[in-house]
Amino acid sequence: xxxxxxxxxxxxxxxxxxxxxxxxxxxxxxxxxxxxxxxxxxxxxxxxxxxxxxxxxxxxxxxxxxxxxxxxxxxxxxxxxxxxxxxxxxxxxxxxxxxxxxxxxxxxxxxxxxxxxxxxxxxxxxxxxxxxxxxxxxxxxxxxxxxxxxxxxxxxxxxxxxxxxxxxxxxxxxxxxxxxxxxxxxxxxxxxxxxxxxxxxxxxxxxxxxxxxxxxxxxxxxxxxxxxxxxxxxxxxxxxxxxxxxxxxxxxxxxxxxxxxxxxxxxxxxxxxxxxxxxxxxxxxxxxxxxxxxxxxxxxxxxxxxxxxxxxxxxxxxxxxxxx
Amino acid sequence: xxxxxxxxxxxxxxxxxxxxxxxxxxxxxxxxxxxxxxxxxxxxxxxxxxxxxxxxxxxxxxxxxxxxxxxxxxxxxxxxxxxxxxxxxxxxxxxxxxxxxxxxxxxxxxxxxxxxxxxxxxxxxxxxxxxxxxxxxxxxxxxxxxxxxxxxxxxxxxxxxxxxxxxxxxxxxxxxxxxxxxxxxxxxxxxxxxxxxxxxxxxxxxxxxxxxxxxxxxxxxxxxxxxxxxxxxxxxxxxxxxxxxxxxxxxxxxxxxxxxxxxxxxxxxxxxxxxxxxx
Numbered sequence: 248x249x250x251x252x253x254x255x256x257x258x259x260x261x262x263x264x265x266x267x268x269x270x271x272x273x274x275x276x277x278x279x280x281x282x283x284x285x286x287x288x289x290x291x292x293x294x295x296x297x298x299x300x301x302x303x304x305x306x307x308x309x310x311x312x313x314x315x316x317x318x319x320x321x322x323x324x325x326x327x328x329x330x331x332x333x334x335x336x337x338x339x340x341x342x343x344x345x346x347x348x349x350x351x352x353x354x355x356x357x358x359x360x361x362x363x364x365x366x367x368x369x370x371x372x373x374x375x376x377x378x379x380x381x382x383x384x385x386x387x388x389x390x391x392x393x394x395x396x397x398x399x400x401x402x403x404x405x406x407x408x409x410x411x412x413x414x415x416x417x418x419x420x421x422x423x424x425x426x427x428x429x430x431x432x433x434x435x436x437x438x439x440x441x442x443x444x445x446x447x448x449x450x451x452x453x454x455x456x457x458x459x460x461x462x463x464x465x466x467x468x469x470x471x472x473x474x475x476x477x478x479x480x481x482x483x484x485x486x487x488x489x490x491x492x493x494x495x496x497x498x499x500x501x502x503x504x505x506x507x508x509x510x511x512x513x514x515x516x517x518x519x520x521x522x523x524x525x526x527x528x529x530x531x532x533x534x535x536x537x538x539x540x541x542x543x544x545x546x547x548x549x550x551x552x553x554x555x556x557x558x559x560x561x562x563x564x565x566x567x568x569x570x571x
Numbered sequence: 572x573x574x575x576x577x578x579x580x581x582x583x584x585x586x587x588x589x590x591x592x593x594x595x596x597x598x599x600x601x602x603x604x605x606x607x608x609x610x611x612x613x614x615x616x617x618x619x620x621x622x623x624x625x626x627x628x629x630x631x632x633x634x635x636x637x638x639x640x641x642x643x644x645x646x647x648x649x650x651x652x653x654x655x656x657x658x659x660x661x662x663x664x665x666x667x668x669x670x671x672x673x674x675x676x677x678x679x680x681x682x683x684x685x686x687x688x689x690x691x692x693x694x695x696x697x698x699x700x701x702x703x704x705x706x707x708x709x710x711x712x713x714x715x716x717x718x719x720x721x722x723x724x725x726x727x728x729x730x731x732x733x734x735x736x737x738x739x740x741x742x743x744x745x746x747x748x749x750x751x752x753x754x755x756x757x758x759x760x761x762x763x764x765x766x767x768x769x770x771x772x773x774x775x776x777x778x779x780x781x782x783x784x785x786x787x788x789x790x791x792x793x794x795x796x797x798x799x800x801x802x803x804x805x806x807x808x809x810x811x812x813x814x815x816x817x818x819x820x821x822x823x824x825x826x827x828x829x830x831x832x833x834x835x836x837x838x839x840x841x842x843x844x845x846x847x848x849x850x
Contacts, residue, residue, distance in 0.1 A: 419705075426704035444666055
């Protein structure tokens, strides 16, 4: 029973919402436009730094959000400018490298006064403004089987904010993907030269998609930072791959795919860990091996999706799927 | 109906000037490494005619075609389309000016429905701008017009019943038709067809030919690349022949087929083909 409640809790954590948001961003990149952004974690990390550093230096919350989004816009322009004219694979190579550069620069000792180096930025330096807006009591609140603090850190308030943001972004994605603008992006995903021959400025559309998805990724980073802390190493390559797993699991190019993917991904991960801990004897699977064991099963799950359901849980096989 | 006598006074020689050219190419040179793929001194396409660009395999037709549509950039030379210089102009700008093209390997957008393919061909849809896309009242009226135009074209190209199917489910010939219909959504002045008959069955070829003639009757100019002589003779007002990257002959189909240089160029691969007769 505890195992199930724990898995249920995992479905709605701020981290689950943060990954859903990052996957919505990636859905603009890959689902709509076919861009292979392998550095979504870099956008998230830039958003976290942009927001946390701005608040620490005394900027109001809205300005800090603008800084976070501005950082993602600049990063998108910088990456897209040389690569979006080339074939898709180049963007993948450049984004994976650039997001690693962001992480390494962030954790370097030289910038320890700005980014906090490898230790990062502590929650108390930047969580204040959002928590100050909380209408909930400043104490632990229990609803049904769930108990969280009202406003601080991993709180009810953060859950409300995070999932409201998810809902707004889903609405925006739905509106845009069903508009003529979204139609141009889908055309680019299918064949850019055809879209060019129809008089659309393909380069500019790809740039818009890259920036929008990146800005949404940065917002996901801001949410993630409020649920834990700003640490560069949390936003490495694995994070990008998790976002990809979530999007493909839920179904790329669908509206709800990123959310379903994130919820299922985190609940399944928690379930696998708990079950392994409860039923596999210590002599076969030591407790230190449970974490990697869970992730290994995630890898196996991804392979199974690709083989048996290449369009993801909600996806449409005719529109977008892995092709052999 | 278009004036069919307009090219009567034009000399039958490569690079000849036309009375009212819509497309002009000057001194176009395209090299790939050491190989000069295209080297055309001068070429004009008469407005509201059907011009065929023919030549043996490897003659540089498709490369020249890509240069004319700005999908490739020449090392030297430039063209003008309807008064607009084409040197280093992005292909989408050429398309907006009224020159649309199709592709040798048909580019139907397979993950999208036939209808969405068609709608994508339309110009001046305000909803294609990011901010306006959020506000449907700004673009739904135009969307309605576009949809009506698409229905008309789909009826004409006999794809109406397929309008909600994904383009990936169409046959090869139907994709060719879809690509042509989609190109017409922009109300172009010039249609560039890259091997429109390649890989299409005989029945569909007939209907494609009729559609091409129809384009001319509606006032458009057509330039198409083809190597099937039979098709070329049937519909073209003017034929330009390329070999080894150069323009070697121009004139009406009948005259061009008799041309010694053209026969020599084709002999290499079609030595047993009688070029002067339908076969």
